Amino acid sequence: MTTRARTVLSLPSVGPDPLALGAARDAVVGYARGTRWLRFRSPGVPEGRWAQVPAYGWSRFDACPAGEHLDADVLLGEGLHGRLDPAGWHAVHDALDSLAPLDEALVARADGRPFWDLPDDELSVLGEPGTVGALLRRIGEDAGAHAGHVIAALHHRRPALVPHLTRTTRRALLPHLEEGDSGVEAVVRRELRANEDAFGELEAAVRADVGDVGEVGVPTRLRLHDVLLWLATTLRLPHAQQEGRRVRE
Template sequence: MLAPTEGGLVTAPLHLPSAGPAPIPGDAALAAVLGYARGRRPLYYRAPNARTGRWAQVPAFGYERFDARPVPDGPLGEADILTAEGLHGRLRRDAWTAMAAALPAVQTLADDVVDRAAGRAFWELPEDEFSVLAEPGTVGALLRQVADLCAEREVSRQHVVAALHARHPALVPLLHDTTRWPLLPHVREGDSGVEAVIHRELLHAADAFAALEDAVRAEGFALTRLRLHDLLLWLSTTLRFAHAAADGATTAHRAD
């Protein structure tokens, strides 16, 4: 049974220990996500050949540069690197070349993850998929192999993971240092990695995340609950949550 909603607002709180001890109110979570997707900030722009410039409103966050980009066809390639750069910034030329060279090996591991999941979303997988006791061949073990491959090839792990998440937004968690560190203290003995923490939090707040996912989709943004978890954690740990929530409430009011 989904959490109740009233007037488009998610009323069930989301309990995310990785984001802090207090539950996140559902309506605040929705406003923060909408702020991430629709928020704008002023930018003063002046072309090099112009004497004066002008103010423009540009996206405040990465939704349009990353989440809204079309998913490329075929195997992982240059388009996936561009998508990852839209979220994490441009790679140096040598780093770009290294990532491009590593993508075929990453593709093999990604295919193994998809095969292992057998059509199930991340939050639909059993807990054993993120336990070292069930290894090898689990989703958790395969995702750890992706991280090991990035370290071995000296490739930016956050860019590789972003590319994989863009391809599989309901299966591959979007992790980077900013969100990994808050997850680490919640890892339990036997966990295959921080992915196990994300899995537990999605299960424990399943109804609230389902309601939030539906509410966000009703506003026109197709973000999976796996991405919503990452957004709420990132906004909270970087102290951007209040700004995004205020922006989301304002843009929603303007839309109305």
């Protein structure tokens, strides 16, 4: 049995049982390459026909290069969380614009360090004010009614620093908060630190299976954690793993 075959990820936010590296790899590959059937009609085919389309948001988000302006950032948020009406589109655009000072302060505070390498005080109320945790909390509070779109755009812009969390995944992280945590982001950092070697192996495995993302590169372990947590909390993990095995075989 190889070392990789024995590697597991211990992610309490995902579930009580350790997640084998192979199962995590299948899930991420399924998220990236899995498909689903969709029946649609068009003027040329009024009777309708079936087509296979991407099952998840990888091609519309993870595989897209970083946006060069706010309009592109909003489109990236839509690629992951769905289309916005005109009012919602402008709300996300304005929120990203108004959050620019906090985003810049966050980058300055991190000082080139990825999220998982930040010291403990940066995600603790004991180190506030001005910590990464405090800035992330402010960003979440000021993101507005379409926070999912806003946080998705900020994560895509800072993939090694800004965790991408949704209402669903935040709820899953809440029971794992510890006294002194600045927010649920502290739970994500703890799990990344506790599984440092395993996530390194997962990154390498995903790179081997999904090697056609060009200049975008393989998503950071911060995004891989988010994908696994979202798949588990939305009950999509078995389907993604099944699709991943199909694609790899």
